[in-house]
Amino acid sequence: MAVVSLREALNQAMDEEMTRDDRVFLMGEEVAQYNGAYKVSQGLLAKFGAKRIVDTPIAEAGFTGIGIGAAMAGLRPIVEFMTWNFSLVAYDQIVNHAAKMLSMSGGHFHVPIVFRGPGGAAHGLGATHSQSLEALYAHIPGLKVVMPSNCRDAKGLLKTSIREENPVIFIESEVMYGDKGEIPDQEYTIPLGVGEIKREGSDVTIVSWSKVLAHVVLPSVEKLEQELGVSIEVIDPRTIKPMDYDLIVASVKKTNRLVIVEEGWPFAGVGGQITYELSKRAFDSLDAPIERVTQEDVPLPYAKVLEKASLPNFEKIKRALEAVLYKN
């Protein structure tokens, strides 16, 4: 077990897969000479050369389309969005082209491509640069959405995503790139669609993913257990679509209570979908209505006080747990 940063874990995944399969290449703004705006592609230009590590102009729709065309013609592109916020100018390419190509072509052309980059809020980046957009992609048939919360998962899931035959939306977090964690020394992959219990518990289940799981939920669990006097089970679906409902259902059948903590906006968010599926699959097991903690339904402001007030935090999670535990 080596300890690496999440940035290194992602870098290793791309490095190994590019070494393994020369159809794989990386394309995006500042990925080559600059070694990545967040240094995730550090050293890859030096190792693989400008043919496979490609700097692009600011033209997201253009290079997204180039990735899709290259994939249709047999390559396996990794397209980096400097941040997922900028993917919205390429949204039509992903939704109407990458996601639908296989179906519209009746099976003639599939699109093995990974779109990756950081999503969610960092610190003081403001409304356009702090968005958690997973719901906008998970809503679209034809796409898979992956959101790792630690180094081991990040590397294993990215390798699987690069080998995947369908378009994968791989959402990282810039404030997690420095997070350290252990990864196996030998090669490994992690299948898409399989969640993981990040912490065993018996009284209440929390489902959460990505940064809010790693930086807010997990660091708060012990304190929450003490303050509330309960045992909390924490589930990380790791893949948003397909969602590992079975794992969540099994946990809720045990705890009878569910709180979903996500960084995205509430209306028609991922948590709403989990609520629908769970209220169907575990209706009789739920002793309390499912609670969600989300970003407030506002554009995220710059000022720290307002930013904090808008994002999920300890107090909000505690209140949600109290609600499902009828402790208020």
Place this chain on the structure above:
Amino acid sequence: MAVVSLREALNQAMDEEMTRDDRVFLMGEEVAQYNGAYKVSQGLLAKFGAKRIVDTPIAEAGFTGIGIGAAMAGLRPIVEFMTWNFSLVAYDQIVNHAAKMLSMSGGHFHVPIVFRGPGGAAHGLGATHSQSLEALYAHIPGLKVVMPSNCRDAKGLLKTSIREENPVIFIESEVMYGDKGEIPDQEYTIPLGVGEIKREGSDVTIVSWSKVLAHVVLPSVEKLEQELGVSIEVIDPRTIKPMDYDLIVASVKKTNRLVIVEEGWPFAGVGGQITYELSKRAFDSLDAPIERVTQEDVPLPYAKVLEKASLPNFEKIKRALEAVLYKN
């Protein structure tokens, strides 16, 4: 009470508001000389001239941005998308600019603008031309989303939307443009955020909107009541965001059963959000898990048999009702 087509109702709303306020203008592809791809703007060029009825090139991001800028500078644009499918190339303008401008500018600039056009499936238009995208817009704070299901609502809601100070996503349906209905002779408006009971009932509640409500649910209700031997209440929220939860809660407190019928995709759709809110607000009133009937989670194919199989229909609604009524 005059009987008009939905096309005429929308046309009247724009005509009256443009007559009332000369800051209002209409812009879009083929809206002027062609009188609208679906003839919704019939006659408006002749009446208001080329200054206020503006044909655009195919440049959705461009003319959407022009609308936003014009609104910031004091005009009140109506931007027509030939169909909502094409709004995806302008998605960034709507999500990162129109929706966030007021907040990012700390109140300096608001954006009174209406984006309108037909959404959803017609007949044999295929994957890219048949999308119900309300969830993608309702997810975004700063936007309001309106989806009328009949002529009276369409005219009253569009007039209100044009007078609204915030960006409004107004989604029509091309297969409804010919629908006929009564509208009041004297001027009227309908407030956003207020739903309507389209049909009183006592045993089970169906929430649905727009075309699937008008063309699938309402025409099926009597038959469903007979075949199932129950009384069905049908609620039309009319506005997707803000959603009139109180109206739905009141109905469910009476019927204790809820089925949501929507044309959009299931994952992180509007129905998921309604499920979350209702399971919180009416937890003890729900005798069965909420059921949803949606479009299947696939890109809509061209062939009629497959198109039919993908969209909500009588059989699927009946099965959902049977499920909440425990009749299977």
Place this chain on the structure above:
Amino acid sequence: MSISTPAVVSKKQPARFLGLSRETLLQWYDDMLLVRRFEEKCAQLYGMGKIMGFCHLYNGQEAVSTGAVKGALNPDDYVITAYRDHGLAISKGVDPKAVMAELLGKYTGTTKGKGGSMHIFDREKNFLGGHAIVGGHLPIAAGVAFASKYRGEKRVCLCFMGDGATNIGEFHESMNLAALWKLPVIYIIENNMYSMGTSVERSSAVENMTKKALAYDMRSEVVDGMKVLDVYEKVKAAVEQARETYEPSLLEIRTYRYRGHSMSDPVHGHYRTKEEVEDRKKHDPITLFADLLKSGSLITDDELDEAEKRIKIIVNECVEFAENSPEPPREELWKDVYYGE
């Protein structure tokens, strides 16, 4: 598609035939005629309600698909276009039977009835669609060319678009990237003078489309789209250039659409007069080509009649095949959503 080869070996042709054999020229004539008659049949079937949705016909633009695709390309070269795709697909060798079956939403169609008229695809023929979001396929074409260059192949990608498509952002991004990275893609504007009901002068700041290439220092040329041999010659030159040097081109092929924008749109109206349409039809690409062939006595009136008969049979076979084909099974709804699942 077989044609009657002459008993005598055709002697050297005059220069205006670009050294093409009579056999080749007659095959091209057949190709143009097939596209014309195929589309006329589509109009009929649409009127009968057998073809659904949006159906954009190619009538008037046949010299483009034949000269550029059937004429100037190798089988392993790629073609991609927008929704007005029947003619280009047929000229690329896609089985017209499968195209017709697709239009009727049948399981034997090019995409099993999933794509319909706007989305003809054929991997084997390197026909990459058939795309219905204006401008959406332009960067995809650059990506296909990127892959060809990445693998060191000499395959080029021919990307067709309408005049209206040149005003959307992806046109700019694609042109800049293709020129900046030297991608072997030839962008062809089929300038039929209108984007639905909007004339070029009402939608583009420049009417001469080749001016748009100046912003990228890209090779460009104007082509007479009513003359199949002019199309062939100039597209061929652009293709050779891309094959040898990876240098892209932007070609403006001036053509004309005889029918309404789609089957649900009027042939003429506010945006163009009946007279204009009739006048344009006087310079019909098929008639012009027939006259040219006759001028070189490469074809006789009898042979022209034979061609008509030959094509009529093919088109009828297409309809028969389509009509007798099964609809896709219900389970197909769940296939091709995720590859291999």
Place this chain on the structure above:
Amino acid sequence: MSISTPAVVSKKQPARFLGLSRETLLQWYDDMLLVRRFEEKCAQLYGMGKIMGFCHLYNGQEAVSTGAVKGALNPDDYVITAYRDHGLAISKGVDPKAVMAELLGKYTGTTKGKGGSMHIFDREKNFLGGHAIVGGHLPIAAGVAFASKYRGEKRVCLCFMGDGATNIGEFHESMNLAALWKLPVIYIIENNMYSMGTSVERSSAVENMTKKALAYDMRSEVVDGMKVLDVYEKVKAAVEQARETYEPSLLEIRTYRYRGHSMSDPVHGHYRTKEEVEDRKKHDPITLFADLLKSGSLITDDELDEAEKRIKIIVNECVEFAENSPEPPREELWKDVYYGE
């Protein structure tokens, strides 16, 4: 911002001063100096962790904001730009105190602490932001100009963008629409040679940005962005043109960014050498302007020192004001989401 007016009425200036009064010229000098010192202070405060997030400084580009905005515009003309917006806001008359307070996330900031560095807005000064999605504000600028023309006003909109922004689709759509509809907008490319770490030659198929205007038959010109009077003169001409005829322009102003792309990026690295940066600083717009003023004996070294003192005081007042301002109240989170709600 007051400046010491000379006791003696300034006599006629040589032609190179374009007939501008000494008072005006010195005000412009102060404006450039203020922007420079303001940005240096921002760098300091960012280092101290008092400014958060992305902060893009204007050092080296001061002649652009002063010559174009303070120089060539009327107060009721509009200005809109990208995230590198402090200098342009100040030159448009936005209170530097409020700008500094905004950077510190204070309630007294230009947007109550909601927008931050990348989103400076001021309705009263007709400063329309501060936009952080590259290219996103380009069509918005055309829309502002559309409204001005719609109302028959003579107000123009100055829209600034970087060289990198010219490669995105919205650039193309905005240019075409502005030219096609004759909208009174002047698009100004602040060509500082780099888009983050990507040079113009690696991102644009043409290095001469005015070539991009050829695709729209749009009026264009190259401007020396290190010479405030050249900026003033050429922007002024474009503004007059737009005011009188509604004709838009595309101006390429060649300038240089002294700092890294944002405070979190290196000043030099793979993409440009330390030497290049140092060399460029030898042609500093503020020094060049000071020398020009001295050449016409319009300013003395003592007066230059005075200016430094004057500006230092202003900048310190800005910091003091910002530091002493309250943070926005929690309730603000829910305000400005929906107007009037």
